[in-house]
Amino acid sequence: MRFVRLSAVVAAMLIVAGTASQATATSARETMAAPDLQLPFPCGQKWQLNTWEHAPALDMVKEPDQHGTLGATLIAPAAGTVKQSYRHENAGNMIQIDHGGRYYTTYIHLQSRAVSAGDRVQRGTVIGKVGKDGETANNHPHLHFELGYDANGDGRASWGTKNSERVRPTFDGVTYGQANGREWNNVTSRNCSATSPEGTAKIYGALPDGRLTYTTIDAESGERTHGAVVSATSLGFTPKAIATLNFNTLLVTKPGNDGELYRVDIRTNNEELIFETPVLLGTGWTHDLLAYDGESHLFGIAAGTLRRYTLTTAKPAISDITSNTLIGTGFTLKTLTTTGPDWILGTTTNGLLLSYKINGKDDWDRHQLRDSTWQNFDALLSPGGGVYYGHNPAGALYRYHDGDPYDGKGDDLTAHNTVDATGWAQTLLSAQPGTVT
Incomplete structure (x- = not known):
């Protein structure tokens, strides 16, 4: 069984955090280095990534065939400071991390959150668990992930809507989110900073x-x-x-x-x-x-x-x-x-x-x-x-x-x-x- 398509997963969110023109975002990104991201899951796990109709945002489910998605451990893809950690009416439990250089990662529909705003995290720090919380999750366990860039310099990256400041993420040197309707199977996590192996x-x-x-x-x-x-x-x-x-x-x-x-x-x-x-x-x-x-x-x-x-x-x-x-x-x-x-x-x-x-x-x-x-x-x-x-x-x-x-x-x-x-x-x-x- 593959990932059931989620219609308008996040498009209906009533989230307003500022927008920016593509020209401004492109110009600013030329002078700012994006964070070195790994998948936000423990080392060696395989996940399926989909853009559906909200590229460059990604929905992620665990391979094979989504087994183990609900409750899966979520870890920081890079070092940073937690900017937001709260429950949103539509998005459910959400977390946003400030990675510096005006780049932010956002995680929504979480089953639980393990960090609070202001917490400092390292790559591999456990930040929560994957869930299906919030109306726009459509009761389907998955992680909705966004990389955002603060193009207008207001100290935050808007998320969750078509015109938000999200950009294409790169994990382990490979860029995803190029267009709607894209799918990547068996993407292996290289987020291997955890000190205690499991299994x-x-x-x-x-x-x-x-x-x-x-x-x-x-x-x-x-x-x-x-x-x-x-x-x-x-x-x-x-x-x-x-x-x-x-x-x-x-x-x-x-x-x-x-x-x-x-x-x-x-x-x-x-x-x-x-x-x-x-x-x-x-x-x-x-x-x-x-x-x-x-x-x-x-x-x-x-x-x-x-x-x-x-x-x-x-x-x-x-x-x-x-x-x-x-x-x-x-x-x-x-x-x-x-x-x-x-x-x-x-x-x-x-x-x-x-x-x-x-x-x-x-x-x-x-x-x-x-x-x-x-x-x-x-x-x-x-x-x-x-x-x-x-x-x-x-x-x-x-x-x-x-x-x-x-x-x-x-x-x-x-x-x-x-x-x-x-x-x-x-x-x-x-x-x-x-x-x-």
Whole structure:
């Protein structure tokens, strides 16, 4: 189910806060820098954005299919001072934040407000919860969001009406709200300044004898909460590389010159781990490392060459693995994982921790997060939310947290705790992507 269209969601509001001509707004914006905004939701969450008939304002509902929109946590997209926080007859609970430079963000139809006028907020500060409050919400849970610019210099940004001072917002470097009737699906939040990740890391592994394991870890505390559950049967071989596509599907490769790629369908992984006979998908998959980004892209490295594939279904046949793109060479990584859509992370034999934003063929951004000490890990995995787990051959698993895994910096990367000092005997480990935010 997609977002039900809201007719005249805000156009009927009786809000008068001043108007400005487009020429004046354009002239003023040329001299004022807009705030560096992220989506107003926790790191890793996916949301659908719509302009409907009130561009450049946006209505936002949570993916997939709006599940979890009502009551979803709302966080500040950038630092600022709360300008308004009250209940409006038509808009319902609303908040406006002054971000400086005459730019303001406004949030309406909230279920609740967690800040008051005058409060100072940082990016990631919880400011309220998404709701359906106010007559113009049409009883449909969603966030109505506006970025406003005080073009007439009266110390505020009008909002809620066609002629108000709202302008096109940019989140994580991408601009939205260009025209009425526009929709953007699965927009991922990079608002990753929260210090406590939420969710459960779900980790598959392979033992030397080819049996599979399943373990869960609480992302916030770092404590192992379930498992390891070990399969009674073996794959029949010790896999060379492994990638978790989802809770019930793995891809593994078999050592050898043929480079056989198998799909493993998991039937249960609660008190026992049962899987179907591995399905041979094809040959030529000589990758030393595999990782799936949780969105649509599978990454593989063989002899320092990085390739990206597109997966078009949750349980792919070989025909569903398309767009074999040669990204580049020189990716001499010892370990490989993904931290989000088109972001990969790995370590080198000389101890570097490297993050890459993959844009396309011969196009990537490289970030060196650490200069040393990461050489001892033989596996690196991330369930999302900036949480990283490093495994060493002695059987220890260590947990790290990157406050913002997409800023290209390592100064907010901290070692939180040891999950287990021993016991992790797996030769391969892979986390289900996107289970932690």
